[in-house]
Amino acid sequence: MIKRSFIGLAKPLIEYQAMDVTPLEPQEISIPKKVTLFIDRPYNHRDSILLNIGDQVKTGQKLSYSEDSDAYVISTVTGTISSISSFIGDYGKAYTAISIDVDENEETDDQFKELIEDPTLDTASNYLSGVPGNPCFKIFSDPERPINTIIVSGADCDLLITTNQYVVKAHINAINNGVRVLKKITGIDNILIAVPENLMQDAVASGAEVRTVDSEYPSALPHLMMQTISGQVVPAGKSCEDLGVCFFSTEAVASIGKAFNEGSIPVTKTLTFIDKNGEKTLVSARIGTPVSEIIKAFNVTLNEQDRIIFGGPMTGSSIYSEDYPVQADTDAIIVQDKDHVALVSEYPCINCGECIRICPVNVPVNILVRFLEAGQYEEAAEHYDLYSCIECGLCSFVCVSKMPVFHYIKLAKYELDRISIAEATNA
Numbered sequence: 001m002i003k004r005s006f007i008g009l010a011k012p013l014i015e016y017q018a019m020d021v022t023p024l025e026p027q028e029i030s031i032p033k034k035v036t037l038f039i040d041r042p043y044n045h046r047d048s049i050l051l052n053i054g055d056q057v058k059t060g061q062k063l064s065y066s067e068d069s070d071a072y073v074i075s076t077v078t079g080t081i082s083s084i085s086s087f088i089g090d091y092g093k094a095y096t097a098i099s100i101d102v103d104e105n106e107e108t109d110d111q112f113k114e115l116i117e118d119p120t121l122d123t124a125s126n127y128l129s130g131v132p133g134n135p136c137f138k139i140f141s142d143p144e145r146p147i148n149t150i151i152v153s154g155a156d157c158d159l160l161i162t163t164n165q166y167v168v169k170a171h172i173n174a175i176n177n178g179v180r181v182l183k184k185i186t187g188i189d190n191i192l193i194a195v196p197e198n199l200m201q202d203a204v205a206s207g208a209e210v211r212t213v214d215s216e217y218p219s220a221l222p223h224l225m226m227q228t229i230s231g232q233v234v235p236a237g238k239s240c241e242d243l244g245v246c247f248f249s250t251e252a253v254a255s256i257g258k259a260f261n262e263g264s265i266p267v268t269k270t271l272t273f274i275d276k277n278g279e280k281t282l283v284s285a286r287i288g289t290p291v292s293e294i295i296k297a298f299n300v301t302l303n304e305q306d307r308i309i310f311g312g313p314m315t316g317s318s319i320y321s322e323d324y325p326v327q328a329d330t331d332a333i334i335v336q337d338k339d340h341v342a343l344v345s346e347y348p349c350i351n352c353g354e355c356i357r358i359c360p361v362n363v364p365v366n367i368l369v370r371f372l373e374a375g376q377y378e379e380a381a382e383h384y385d386l387y388s389c390i391e392c393g394l395c396s397f398v399c400v401s402k403m404p405v406f407h408y409i410k411l412a413k414y415e416l417d418r419i420s421i422a423e424a425t426n427a
């Protein structure tokens with residue numbers, strides 16, 4: 001495998017959205033009549049699962065899949081389970097989808113409240129894995145990859161998004177509490193907060209050591225942030241966790257702080273909604289809210305072939321149904337008019353080299369793409385730096401032939417992961 005150095009980074013050309021003034025409160029989307037929540041486990045109707053259609057659930061209640069599984073989701077509303085089914089997400093990943101018809105009167109479950117006096121890693125991983133910002137606690141229990149540093153990212157990874165910057169501006173006390181809880185439950189004292197320069201003063205009150213990140217895309221992606229903050233280069237095929245560093249967003253840390261401070265599990269996601277005119281609004285919506293409710297709240301008319309994208313313009317993915325719900329990591333929803341959609345063309349790669357010039361980690365994208373198009377993923381990984389890619393999406397953005405290079409790369413990595421998991425299981 002070629003191991004590309006980060007030295008000689010191409011000069012980035014695109015600036016992140018900066019939040020200079022204290023923002024207005026996000027526009028609140030009303031609680032919908034129905035929410036859909038995903039449990040990260042394929043649904044199998046033969047499993048004896050702990051949930052049934054007709055079950056009453058409360059806001060903040062833990063909905064577990066089965067007794068032999070640690071997969072769960074927290075109900076974000078009070079209501080009645082109306083369906084349990086299989087849902088296939090990006091790249092064929094399977095989930096269990098739980099739909100809940102919402103009651104008018106909201107009741108909060110207090111199981112979590114009884115555990116807040118003495119915060120532990122077990123409590124956090126048993127109740128807070130799906131809170132806004134989507135924190136991952138499993139990384140602290142892997143003996144082969146001990147974590148010694150937590151970087152709290154107050155920079156938003158994609159363009160046009162301001163969720164994490166908003167949380168720094170508006171919820172610094174919750175972040176401070178979250179940092180204290182994280183130190184206690186993980187035993188890790190080395191917690192840094194990384195923010196754009198304009199938020200340095202705000203970030204001081206977080207209780208974490210402040211570092212700044214550049215304003216140019218894609219400097220807020222974890223691999224590049226590692227290099228800026230600690231000078232560590234993540235080798236190809238390795239992750240930041242392999243080097244003992246993990247990332248939490250400021251929204252995730254604020255959610256942890258609020259949960260242990262108030263005794264209730266946060267269920268409302270902050271995200272940027274971008275309409276067909278490019279107008280951006282920060283909104284808050286219950287996790288599980290169908291995107292159609294947000295589109296309706298902004299009086300956006302959807303026409304045939306308009307596109308809805310979950311995530312930012314560089315790394316987001318189109319979704320095919322207006323029922324698709326807001327999730328714990330949905331930082332942006334973009335509605336694109338069909339006339340502005342950059343359609344994928346059928347032109348082949350013309351070897352113009354634009355993708356190589358823009359790639360921040362010097363992947364030979366023009367060659368890589370040929371192997372990915374042919375489905376030769378192992379060769380792509382072995383000889384053409386597939387695993388050096390940090391998934392910034394810039395190659396797709398500049399490709400004159402409009403090749404979906406970034407999505408080819410994601411698909412290839414997903415397929416190779418799937419194969420290695422299957423091989424490990426069989427072994």
Ligand code: SF4
Pocket residue numbers: 355358359360361362363365388389390391392393394395396405406409
């Ligand atoms: S997405 Fe494309 S430009 Fe970005 S790191 Fe990967 S190969 Fe390079």
Ligand code: SF4
Pocket residue numbers: 348349350351352353354355356365366369395398399400401402403405
């Ligand atoms: S930018 Fe597109 S067309 Fe140009 S070399 Fe890269 S993949 Fe080929």
